[in-house]
Amino acid sequence: MWRVRRPQALSNQPGPPFNAPAARRLRAALGMGPEHVAHDMRASYGLPYVSPDLVVAWERGALTPTSPELTALAGVLWCSPGELIGHPRTLREHRIARGLAPEDVARTVGLELLAYMRMEETDDWRGTDRQSSALAGLLDLSLPDFVTVTGRNPKLAELLRGAVTTRWQAYVRPVGKMLPLDRRLLEDTLQELHQDYQGRMVATLSWGGGGEGSDASGRDFLDRILDLFWIRVSDRSPDGV
Known part of the structure; x- marks a missing residue:
């Protein structure tokens, strides 16, 4: 056997x-x-x-x-x-998918090899803006992938949840500081997500009188906020993301 x-x-x-x-x-x-x-x-x-x-x-x-x-x-x-090959998720997977050795990445982005390996092993990118830009170019990262491998997803998700549950206008600037997106595109996307979330909550309250149904619908939307954000950005951007 x-x-x-x-x-x-x-x-x-x-x-x-x-x-x-x-x-x-x-x-x-x-x-x-x-x-x-x-x-x-x-x-x-x-x-x-x-x-x-x-x-x-x-x-x-x-x-x-x-x-x-x-x-x-x-x-x-x-x-x-x-x-x-499936879609890479981590920094290491993106590097391997591109057929690069750790030494190649470290040298190109300007990091000591051991420092880069430590970031890769812990999924904790700590490069400067210049090094991050070099990394994105070397690995041909899309903007969503770049946000993921540099560990910015939790912070972005937090900002997006705030935008849809409170005043979306207050979050245009902080989200814009994280992402190199056209301001009008960002404003339209945040406004649309805010309207979708608030409309969903109002509709659920109208149908079921609130309670667990409303809570579940809202949690599901907030749990998927990153995916929903990138879908809206891609739909509105002529070149995608």
């Missing part, structure tokens, strides 16, 4: 963000079972430890393939590695 066994060095090696459902779909489309994928990775790519159980673990999201494993898997599934 096969078991998931990988060399210790590989087990500790971080890999790129992995799109497990895509790997499963591609395998099924080829009419291959996990045992066929494992066999081809062993025979054609020199990875003797790959077993059907390991392939299944990847597809279930229990384990993530390393960069060499993902390249071999893509070869077996007749696709590009990019088709198996």
Whole structure:
């Protein structure tokens, strides 16, 4: 019986963000079972430890393939590695997705390697504005991704919740200091979110007389405030974000 066994060095090696459902779909489309994928990775790519159980673990999201494993898997599934890479979420995942070594990023943004590695490992970006701009350019970060990897999501969410629950006009300046967005675009977006939230609360009170229904509707809106904000910005911006 096969078991998931990988060399210790590989087990500790971080890999790129992995799109497990895509790997499963591609395998099924080829009419291959996990045992066929494992066999081809062993025979054609020199990875003797790959077993059907390991392939299944990847597809279930229990384990993530390393960069060499993902390249071999893509070869077996007749696709590009990019088709198996999920959307990066962390600074490390964005770096790996771009095929860059930590030394490359540290040198380009002007940080000591150990300082950069510490920021990456803790998900706590502490670079200056100039270094942050260099990071965004090097990793080709969209504005939402840049806000995420530099740890600004909690602060932005706090400001947006304040904007929709109180006077949105008071939050144009603080949000604008965080985000390089056109002021008119920002004003329109905050006003729209404020109207949506307040309208939802009024409608819920009218239908149900308040209580738990109203609270739940309001909490759901506030919980999704970041996604709603970026959707509105993208819809209003001709180039997206």
